[in-house]
Amino acid sequence: MRIMAVGLGAGAGFGAATSLVNALSSPYADIGAPLTGTVWAGAAKVLSLLMDAGWSWAALAVLVGAAARTPLQGALVGAVSLVAATGAYYATDSLVADAGGGLVVWCVAALLFGSVLGAVGASTRRRGVAGLVASLTVPVGAALQMVVLPPGPALLPLSPPAVLARTVVWVAAALGAAWALHRYWTEQRSGRRAE
Template sequence: MKIMVGGLAVGVGFGAVTSLVNALSSPYAELGMPLTGTVWAKAAKVLSLLVDAGWSWAALAVAMGWLAGTWVRGALVGALALVAATVAYYVTDAFVSGAGTDMVSWLVVGVPFGLVLGVVGAAIRQPGLVGLLAALTVPVGAAVQMVVLPPRPHLTLTPAIVLAEVIVWTAAVFGAGWAVYRFWAERQAALSVQRVQSG
């Protein structure tokens, strides 16, 4: 039950923060206008490019699944976190920027993706190839998104865009490296045990 409440709370926080950061980073939004041209607007733009990305929302469901521990709980908490984040995002958007909503469409997409990604998160705890593939999901997904759909809202590269891309690529490399290292270390430990038992 605690993990369900946690998933709900984290999802609400993630969705609301994403909407607020988007509003703060936009010179056309009421919240963002006073910050235009300041370091705060640039920081908000970098954060917006990071949290308002598909891989980031996927990472939310995966992280909640990992915290849940089991595949069933992971699926439920992953879906709950994405649903809560979606609702919080659009409710906050309505207040901070008066934006319209296609919340229902995203909820329809979020539930099955949340279930699957929650299971992936729980599977990270598994040893061997299953754990390796699960742990590579977010880093590889982030890298693929960076190639196919990089965070470039306009044609010119700005320092905020470059910084956001560097952060994502760095995190993807470190995440993949950690997953591979963990897999290799488990294999080495298993081989050592086999040698001791056979010797």
Template sequence: MKIMVRGLVFGVGFGAATSLVNALSSPYGGLGMPGTVWGKAAKVLSLLMDAGWSWAALAVVTGWLAGTLTRGALVGALALVGATVAYYVTDLFVWEAGTDLVKWVLAGLPLGLVLGAVGAAIRRPGLIGLLAALTVPVGAAVQMVVMPPRPHLTLTPAIVVAEVIVWMAAVLGVGWAVYRFRTQRRAVGVA
């Protein structure tokens, strides 16, 4: 039960933080600080946190923390639903914006179940653990190719920094997953 509450709290914090970072990075809202050091940092964070792969990572990480597949699935779903509700509630207060809350909660529930279970499966040895551990870094790399974080046509320093961070994290994530897999295989004597 405690892990469920933690997953929900983690999700709520992530969703609210994502909405606030978006508001801080935007020149169109009352909280925006464009041109300042804080505004530039917020822009990079906004590009990182408001990406599909980072929301998937939220469910995977909370599922990994939960431990078992069942708890991982439930916690992953709670984290995504909590993040979605917090994101749109915060948007409502910060921007007085309309909301796609219901649509994203309905999408987040099954995706959270699957991604949370994937997170819990990272603990498993062998090929299943390897594939589970590759989910977020490969997903981030695919998103960078298919839909990079470029809200406009010109490349800005914030976009370049965000893309470099994502690519470096994806490479490190794949490297960690493969290293862990190979180390486990050597430990049991499989070449």
């Protein structure tokens, strides 16, 4: 199945990239230390705060699920993508950051949440309220995470990278919600005209 290969590749690429960006943003990692104090370290920090967040991993599963034809296929590809992302993240971490354990726990979570989020992604194609709710999942989840667990260190919540990352997430969440609502209202208006 081509969709499964896409989910596997997207997941592995995302997981490896997230781990690599985390290492580049850390002054304690071998590959991040030479960048300390440069503009590249700041850019890597912002990317790290964006990519290593729950909402972005959820968005991966929803996005690959949206390419599926059915919710069942979406559930499968969503789970595959998050398990691949988790495996690639830990494999890359073992090479660039001397990562610890936790692979099994996160793979189980990837299976559970990936299947639900992938099915949600497949449902974004539906018309009506079901499609609207599915399309709002990532924007609302991202906004909720900004309120409950915003990116950035707790001791320096207003550091420039944290402020920029939060701004990007809030803007992207607002644009995503606006797009979902616009699509819903357009469908509703065209449905009324057809009657």
